[in-house]
Amino acid sequence: MNIEQKIANEVVSIILEKSxxxxxxxxxxxxxxxxxFQGDLTLVVFPYVKAMRMSPELTAETFGKHLVTRLDEVIxxxxxxxxxxxxxxxxxxxxxxxxxxxxxxxxxxKQQPDQKPVVVEFSSPNTNKPLHLGHIRNNLLGYSISKxxxxxxxxxxxxxxxxxxxxxxxxxxxxxxxxxxxxTPESLGKxxxxxxxxxxxxxxxxxxxxxxxxxxxxxxxxxxxxxxAPLMEQARELLRRWEARDHxxxxxxxKMNGWVYEGFDKTYQRLGVSFDKTYYESETYLLxxxxxxxxxxxxxxxxxxxxxxxxxxxEYKLDDKLLLRxxxxxxxxxxxxxxxxxxxxxFDASEMIYVVGNEQNHHFDxxxxxxxxxxxxxxxxIYHLSYGMVELPEGKMKSREGTVVDADDLMDEMIDTxxxxxxxxxxxxxxxxxxxxxxxxxIGLGALKYFMLKVDPKxxxxxxxxxxxxxxxxxGPFIQYTHARICSIRRTAxxxxxxxxxxxxxxxxxxxxxxxxxxTLYDYPNVVSEAAREMSPAQIANYVYELARExxxxxxxxxxxxxxxxxxxxxxxxxxxLTANTIKxxxxxxxxxxxERM
RNA sequence: GGUUCCGUAGCUCAGUUGGAUAGAGCAACAGCCUUCUAAGCUGUGGGUCCUUGGUUCGAAUCCAAGCGGAAUCACCA
Numbered sequence: 008m009n010i011e012q013k014i015a016n017e018v019v020s021i022i023l024e025k026s027x028x029x030x031x032x033x034x035x036x037x038x039x040x041x042x043x044f045q046g047d048l049t050l051v052v053f054p055y056v057k058a059m060r061m062s063p064e065l066t067a068e069t070f071g072k073h074l075v076t077r078l079d080e081v082i083x084x085x086x087x088x089x090x091x092x093x094x095x096x097x098x099x100x101x102x103x104x105x106x107x108x109x110x111x112x113x114x115x116x117k118q119q120p121d122q123k124p125v126v127v128e129f130s131s132p133n134t135n136k137p138l139h140l141g142h143i144r145n146n147l148l149g150y151s152i153s154k155x156x157x158x159x160x161x162x163x164x165x166x167x168x169x170x171x172x173x174x175x176x177x178x179x180x181x182x183x184x185x186x187x188x189x190x191t192p193e194s195l196g197k198x199x200x201x202x203x204x205x206x207x208x209x210x211x212x213x214x215x216x217x218x219x220x221x222x223x224x225x226x227x228x229x230x231x232x233x234x235x236a237p238l239m240e241q242a243r244e245l246l247r248r249w250e251a252r253d254h255x256x257x258x259x260x261x262k263m264n265g266w267v268y269e270g271f272d273k274t275y276q277r278l279g280v281s282f283d284k285t286y287y288e289s290e291t292y293l294l295x296x297x298x299x300x301x302x303x304x305x306x307x308x309x310x311x312x313x314x315x316x317x318x319x320x321x322e323y324k325l326d327d328k329l330l331l332r333x334x335x336x337x338x339x340x341x342x343x344x345x346x347x348x349x350x351x352x353x354f355d356a357s358e359m360i361y362v363v364g365n366e367q368n369h370h371f372d373x374x375x376x377x378x379x380x381x382x383x384x385x386x387x388x389i390y391h392l393s394y395g396m397v398e399l400p401e402g403k404m405k406s407r408e409g410t411v412v413d414a415d416d417l418m419d420e421m422i423d424t425x426x427x428x429x430x431x432x433x434x435x436x437x438x439x440x441x442x443x444x445x446x447x448x449x450i451g452l453g454a455l456k457y458f459m460l461k462v463d464p465k466x467x468x469x470x471x472x473x474x475x476x477x478x479x480x481x482x483g484p485f486i487q488y489t490h491a492r493i494c495s496i497r498r499t500a501x502x503x504x505x506x507x508x509x510x511x512x513x514x515x516x517x518x519x520x521x522x523x524x525x526x527t528l529y530d531y532p533n534v535v536s537e538a539a540r541e542m543s544p545a546q547i548a549n550y551v552y553e554l555a556r557e558x559x560x561x562x563x564x565x566x567x568x569x570x571x572x573x574x575x576x577x578x579x580x581x582x583x584x585l586t587a588n589t590i591k592x593x594x595x596x597x598x599x600x601x602x603e604r605m
Numbered sequence: 606g607g608u609u610c611c612g613u614a615g616c617u618c619a620g621u622u623g624g625a626u627a628g629a630g631c632a633a634c635a636g637c638c639u640u641c642u643a644a645g646c647u648g649u650g651g652g653u654c655c656u657u658g659g660u661u662c663g664a665a666u667c668c669a670a671g672c673g674g675a676a677u678c679a680c681c682a
Contacts, residue, residue: 033622041625051624053662063662089662090625133682170682288682315680324608325678332680339682368609369677395610396675403675434642450644462618465610467675469617478644480630481618488644496641537621549619552629563637563646583641605644 010080010095011037011048018050021073026058039526045085046092047526053089063089097517100525101578107528108509108581116160124162126354127153129362130280131168134267135175135207137200138274138414139404140397140470141364144459147598148394149362150280151460151544154596159539164354167282168346171264172289177245179203180259181238182210192266198415200270203263208406214238274414279452279598286346294345296337299330302381318377328373343374344381351385358388360542365393365465392542395467397459412472422451424475425484429605438604446602450484453599457483460597461548481552483599486590489555490601493587496567500580508580520561524582527557531589535596544597551593558586 008016015035022028034054040046052066059066064086071084071091083094129149132138138146153163183190183206192202214236221232233239248256275281302308303316308330310316316331330341350359361371371391378386396403397412404411425447429435435443458476462468478484497505517525530550538546567583570576591601 036622036624038621038624044625049625053624056662088625173682175682329680334680336680338680342682364676365610366676367682370682372609393610398675428644432642432644434644458617466618467611471617474616474631477617477631480644482630482644484644485630488642492642492645494642499641533621541621545619546621549629552619556629559645560647562641566641568641605642 010078010099013078013080014048014050014074014093017074017077018055018070021070022055022058025069026060028058030058039530040092042523044087044090044092045094046083047095048093050091050093051089052091056089067091100517100522100529103529104525104578104581104585105509107585116158118157118160118162122162123357124164124354125156125358125360126164126166126350126356127156127360127362128166128168128350130275130282131170131363132271133170133175134200134264135179135203136406137198137204137270140412140414140417141404143278143414143417143455144394144397144468145362145364146275146278146280147456147459148392148464148544150598151547151596152360152362152392152542154598155535155538155544155547158535158596161539164284164356165282166284166286166350168286168288168291170288172249172260172287172292174242174246175207176260176264177242177249178210178214179207180256180263181242181245182206182213183263184259185213192269198270198273199266199268200274201415202270203267210238210242211407274418277418277448277452278414279600286349288342291346291349292337292342294349295341295343296331296335296345298344298348298381299341302330307380307382318380320373320376320380323376325373325376328377330377340370340374340377343370344378347374347378347385347389348383351383351388356385356388358390359385360390360392362392362394365395367391368393390542392464394464397468397470400469400471400473412470418452418455421455421476422447424478425449425451425454428478428484434605446605449600449602450478450487450605453483453487453594453601454478455483456597456599457486457548460544461552463545464543483594484605486551486555486594487599487601488605489558490587490590490594491603491605492562493558493583493590494603496580496583497587499568505580505584508577508584510577518565520557520564521579521582524554524557524561524586527554528582528585528589531593534593538596547593547596551590551597554586554590554593558583 012032014037015032018035019030019032022030036051036054038049038051040049050067050070052063052070056063056066059069061069067086067089071086071093074081074093075084080095080099081093082096085092127149130142130146132142149165153165156163183203186209187206192199195202197205214233217236217238218229218232221227221235222229227235245256249260299308299316302318303310308316308318313333314335315329315333318328318330320326320328328340329338330344331337347359350356363371368391371389371393375386375389378389398404399410399412401410426443429443429447429450435446438446454476459468461481476482500508534546534550538544561582565579567579568576570579594601
């Protein structure tokens with residue numbers, strides 16, 4: 008039982024003894040004592056003054072007196088207005104540190120065997136465009152949340168659903184067939200996804216010309232012209248042939264998608280994300296139809312006169328949703344019904360998380376309602392991890408205006424900046440070329456990932472390409488630096504010394520910085536479970552930053568290895584060691600690697 | 606127009622189911638390397654927590670209305 012629970016139990020029993028009122032321990036709210044007051048944990052007593060029939064001050068006094076006598080860990084208290092500040096014994100804090108040190112690190116919860124997994128879908132790219140900044144946020148979030156859930160003892164299956172079919176792919180294919188002259192990524196020395204993306208852009212510009220001509224010659228408006236343009240007709244013809252499994256078309260489609268995957272794989276690898284399973288829409292886009300037809304047969308869904316199938320969602324105050332067109336073909340929603348079922352059948356998932364932008368909030372709302380209507384119990388296990396858009400100073404990224412921030416370019420830039428900054432500081436002269444390049448990657452990507460993940464997922468965030476992502480202050484490199492700094496101390500101390508460090512005898516008089524550091528370390532497990540509950544890597548990011556800051560203040564004010572008192576020195580060494588381990592562990596949950604030297 | 610989300614320092618963001626005098630970083634200014642890594646540390650200035658009401662011992666946080674912004678309301682995905 009941890010100390011918070013012990014206190015809560017005591018509070019409950021004191022209230023019961025004094026007033027006869029029974030309250031749940033979950034109603035006892037404890038908070039960290041603010042640093043301007045004396046104490047470690049604070050109980051706000053206002054909620055209990057009625058039951059206790061005392062003034063807030065007297066209530067707090069009563070609680071304080073009892074807690075000190077009943078709990079060894081609580082050695083002192085003070086009361087300010089209705090706030091009861093409790094102080095824990097140094098033994099309590101030192102025991103915590105010793106236990107953790109013996110374990111060698113802060114450990115995350117172990118997975119329980121035989122439990123149902125959580126399926127996390129993220130990334131889900133289109134194969135006609137290279138990955139951009141928005142995808143980066145998606146990928147980092149998905150990956151990090153998977154790590155965080157694992158750290159909470161859950162089994163996680165990371166899945167990707169690639170949108171590899173449809174009219175947009177046909178556009179790239181058509182442009183390549185018409186203008187490519189047999190070019191390949193190899194022949195042009197281009198990354199596969201970029202290569203294919205270029206043909207998508209080319210298609211759009213060719214189409215634009217036709218649309219303009221049609222508008223001026225026949226006076227059609229833009230929308231009509233786009234539909235009537237011969238290029239669009241050709242693209243639709245390609246899609247029809249693809250769906251009919253036309254050999255030639257399928258071969259080209261395979262070839263071009265293959266190029267894209269090669270490119271994506273490189274980007275994923277650099278970004279450090281991976282998947283346990285990849286689904287392809289070309290293999291799943293027909294799913295869902297049967298479920299819808301069953302729903303129609305059993306009268307849950309209805310058909311209109313033209314044969315189209317709909318879900319009546321008026322009970323949820325939503326518009327009716329089309330699920331099958333009059334010609335029997337599926338829409339996006341239908342596919343998602345199918346893939347949800349597939350995923351559920353395949354993994355027997357306890358929870359299915361979809362990391363998808365908030366522009367699809369409504370879609371997921373409807374998806375859950377339709378599944379529920381169809382009697383699928385797993386509808387309730389679907390969680391849309393909805394995240395905000397990454398915006399530029401001038402607003403949304405628009406591919407037409409060329410404001411899209413490319414994922415590879417951005418990573419290149421970050422790594423390049425890391426290189427420059429590191430070279431200017433000149434601390435890595437003795438690094439080999441390989442070590443250098445590893446370090447630059449670590450720092451550049453650390454800066455980028457931390458920048459993206461420290462913001463609450465649900466909020467829109469701003470990225471200004473004009474000012475590069477910072478390396479000082481609340482940033483990835485600052486945290487990485489703190490880790491490297493501690494590693495340097497470890498090296499100086501030497502292995503023998505590190506082994507013996509936990510030999511420190513319980514001493515008294517923890518100084519303020521030591522105490523705050525140890526208290527922050529103590530918080531780690533809570534933060535990890537909170538991050539999982541809130542589905543927010545930002546909680547981890549902000550915590551690790553806080554920890555690093557706390558350490559640097561301590562480091563600045565007190566000497567660790569040069570402290571003449573051996574016990575004191577060993578204690579500080581342990582404290583530093585645990586800090587480094589915790590930083591590393593926390594950063595791992597963000598998908599960020601920390602260096603030993605930088 | 607309906608629905609949902611958002612509005613905190615010049616800028617980017619924290620702020621734990623309502624709790625004490627609202628916090629960081631960047632930017633600006635002033636300091637700190639003969640000592641374990643200065644990508645660091647210390648200090649100064651900077652606030653109508655969008656506005657107005659309400660709920661209560663107490664509101665940045667909850668409720669209502671308004672203002673401003675975003676997304677969405679497709680037989681696109």
